[in-house]
Amino acid sequence: MIPVSEALDRLFALVAPLPVEEVGLTAGLGRVLRVPVTARRNQPPFSASAMDGYAIRDADCAQGTRLSIIGEAAAGHAFSGIVGPGEAVRIFTGAPVPEGTDRVVIQEDTTRDGDTVILGPGISDNRNIRPQGADFRVGDALAAPRLLRPADLALAAAMNADRLTVSRRPEVAIIATGDELVAPGGDPRPDQIIASNAYGLHGIVAQAGGTPRLLPIAGDSMAALRQAFDLARGADIVLTIGGASVGDHDLVGAAAAEAGMERAFWKVALRPGKPLMAGRFGEALLLGLPGNPVSSMVCAHVFLVPLIRALSGLPPAAAPRRRARLAAPLAANGPREHYLRAASGPDGVTAFSKQDSSLLSVLSDADCLIVQPPHDPARDAGEMVEIISL
Numbered sequence: 001m002i003p004v005s006e007a008l009d010r011l012f013a014l015v016a017p018l019p020v021e022e023v024g025l026t027a028g029l030g031r032v033l034r035v036p037v038t039a040r041r042n043q044p045p046f047s048a049s050a051m052d053g054y055a056i057r058d059a060d061c062a063q064g065t066r067l068s069i070i071g072e073a074a075a076g077h078a079f080s081g082i083v084g085p086g087e088a089v090r091i092f093t094g095a096p097v098p099e100g101t102d103r104v105v106i107q108e109d110t111t112r113d114g115d116t117v118i119l120g121p122g123i124s125d126n127r128n129i130r131p132q133g134a135d136f137r138v139g140d141a142l143a144a145p146r147l148l149r150p151a152d153l154a155l156a157a158a159m160n161a162d163r164l165t166v167s168r169r170p171e172v173a174i175i176a177t178g179d180e181l182v183a184p185g186g187d188p189r190p191d192q193i194i195a196s197n198a199y200g201l202h203g204i205v206a207q208a209g210g211t212p213r214l215l216p217i218a219g220d221s222m223a224a225l226r227q228a229f230d231l232a233r234g235a236d237i238v239l240t241i242g243g244a245s246v247g248d249h250d251l252v253g254a255a256a257a258e259a260g261m262e263r264a265f266w267k268v269a270l271r272p273g274k275p276l277m278a279g280r281f282g283e284a285l286l287l288g289l290p291g292n293p294v295s296s297m298v299c300a301h302v303f304l305v306p307l308i309r310a311l312s313g314l315p316p317a318a319a320p321r322r323r324a325r326l327a328a329p330l331a332a333n334g335p336r337e338h339y340l341r342a343a344s345g346p347d348g349v350t351a352f353s354k355q356d357s358s359l360l361s362v363l364s365d366a367d368c369l370i371v372q373p374p375h376d377p378a379r380d381a382g383e384m385v386e387i388i389s390l
């Protein structure tokens with residue numbers, strides 16, 4: 001068994017970022033930007049009014065002053081003249097501030113008398129003007145690599161970019177293995193179960209920005225696994241589920257080796273997920289997940305998502321952790337890093353009492369994993385721990 005951090009290092013050592021492709025803005029969400037987006041204009045491109053009101057000169061700004069309104073400026077309709085002493089321009093939010101004016105007095109602080117505006121009491125010091133380039137200037141960049149969020153897409157659009165250079169999505173072939181498995185909606189014998197893991201993993205891959213490809217269930221034989229590996233050809237990651245342990249029917253390691261896998265590791269000191277295996281597999285990478293449903297999902301959060309991100313060109317990094325307060329005590333840990341299914345509430349995080357790696361119902365109720373280091377002593381409520389959000 002190697003520590004989780006060493007397993008991640010060995011996995012990242014196998015990664016070369018995938019090639020890039022160009023997409024439109026609406027296809028950019030969740031993709032990894034690989035070439036910076038550079039602003040081709042200032043934003044705002046002109047000094048803009050932040051409020052509806054009257055653009056005036058500073059020198060005229062006193063209670064009771066009467067100013068004659070010489071025109072109007074609205075968003076998309078600039079006022080082209082110059083404003084002199086004793087004059088004002090009716091202005092609306094987003095309009096360019098007319099030449100000669102220094103501030104916008106909001107209309108609530110004025111009264112109107114035909115073509116005259118009279119300044120009221122209590123005008124604030126706020127000029128209500130957004131300076132040219134306050135948000136960004138020509139040449140400012142949205143840096144790459146970057147996982148694109150909705151706000152980034154809005155920023156790229158404001159910079160006047162309509163295409164984004166992003167990583168190709170990693171394709172992940174998912175192979176469930178086991179004679180006991182029947183696809184959901186099927187007709188299992190009494191000694192069979194429903195193959196569930198692939199559906200959770202499909203979701204994790206999709207959420208992480210990969211393209212999941214579900215392959216047919218492979219039986220526990222070298223021939224069936226050989227066929228499954230053939231079908232997985234072209235994928236960037238071959239993800240197997242089950243058959244990773246030491247039993248007579250755990251053939252994935254042997255079949256993968258026969259098909260050319262150069263193993264990087266097998267068996268990691270985490271719980272659940274000990275029999276995890278990984279290696280180079282021709283042009284692809286192979287990640288062999290344990291079959292227990294929670295083990296496979298935990299390993300996906302801890303290893304697969306970071307792998308997808310690294311293949312997409314982000315700097316290699318473990319799943320992000322946050323600190324949280326324990327709302328209930330935690331028992332002492334053994335030699336493996338423990339990823340406990342837990343729920344967060346107003347008083348902190350609480351590990352579920354049942355932690356068996358077969359319990360999908362518990363995983364479904366959990367919103368985070370408490371990460372307890374190897375040999376950690378028992379912890380009291382109120383102590384701080386690290387968590388990974390689910």
Ligand SMILES: Nc1nc2c(c(=O)[nH]1)N[C@H]1C(S)=C(S)[C@@H](COP(=O)(O)OP(=O)(O)OC[C@H]3O[C@@H](n4cnc5c(N)ncnc54)[C@H](O)[C@@H]3O)O[C@H]1N2
Pocket residue numbers: 176177178180181193194195196197198241242243244245246247250272273274275289290291292293295357
């Ligand atoms: N003698 C030992 N036995 C086991 C050890 C060990 O160290 N020594 N490790 C245990 C641990 S820890 C794990 S985790 C499991 C993992 O074993 P495998 O990866 O070989 O998984 P399987 O035996 O194929 O399956 C385990 C369990 O999960 C069910 N399963 C498998 N695939 C699916 C699927 N796609 N959907 C739903 N359920 C699935 C399978 O029916 C089994 O019940 O090994 C321990 N044993």
Ligand code: MOO
Pocket residue numbers: 270271272273274275290292295357
């Ligand atoms: O590692 Mo196993 O995943 O403990 O159940």
